[in-house]
Amino acid sequence: MERQIAYIALFAALIAALGLLPPIPTPTGVPITAQTLGVMLAGTILGARRGALASLLLVVIVLMGLPLLAGGRGGLGLLQGPTVGFLLGWPFASYVSGLIVEKWRTGNLFLVASVAAFLGGIVVLYLFGVVGLTINTKLGLVEATTASMVYVPGDIVKAAVAGFLTQAIAKARPNALLSRAS
Template identity: 50%
Template sequence: MNTRDLVLIALFAAIVVVLGLIPPITLGFIPVPITAQSMGVMLAGCIIGARRAALSFLLFILLVAIGLPVLSGGRGGLAIFAGPSGGFILGWAVAAYVTGLIAERAIRPGISEGRQFIGFFVASVVGGILVLYAIGVPWLSFVTGTPFLAAAGGSLAFIPGDLLKAAIATLAARAVYAGYPLLPARA
């Protein structure tokens, strides 16, 4: 790991903190708020790759654990991990890794712009939505005592916003990749 990697890891942890400044939107039927921070998973994975994205989220999770108010709504501390959002927050590192892994395999120099857009979007949806929900929804169900299918059904309200986040992350990742590619090349 070189200095550039450390800077990118810290930069994307900081970007997620900044995304937390956008106030959360709470829904009455599910205790997990809508935040812009989940878009950071998609951005980090698609722009800096699997390993660095996962490390940036591990750094961010460490900041939350030591009590810094870096989560949306100014929240932080160990108690967050025991709450309904805990599975989603802990899942961010895994989701960022999977997003980055898919992006690294899908995006190569010389492929068309259209295929790059598709690759970034698929990486964002699979890693940033499917993997994140696969970790967060069972945790939500367990912590709240809600049946799994009810928790999964309530989480469907987040899908339109998450698809919009995936589209934004796709556009940003493609713009960065075109001007200053940071995504590690995979064979």
């Protein structure tokens, strides 16, 4: 149990640390950041429940005011900004990514984890993100969806990196890959 709590805290810290990389601003007000890679990895490595808890832990800490998002942002004001959907979607994205790796036990782990990261970290996350953009900006649903497509190429690369890192961890430290623990 203590080991699992340590992993959850470690992955929350990883997501926060990825926020130290400078964000790339976009016209929508939702910057391109490396933090979604951490969200994907939390799921593919820790599994659905623990990955979601790691992402949720960081979301709660950020909303409490710690400036751990890329660009040094934090606080309740984020709930009224264009990034709210993406931020609140992080636990769900990690959960789906982890669930896919837990359930899809055959085949190449790189492919499994990459697909899981794509479905959780892009498809699920964008559902939340587009809704948040629509609610907190003057963009309609179609415009918010179209504007969000600017993130897709980088997120596909992040999903592949998550697949690669998940496979590498499975080879180097199989016991650390909690998403595949029995």
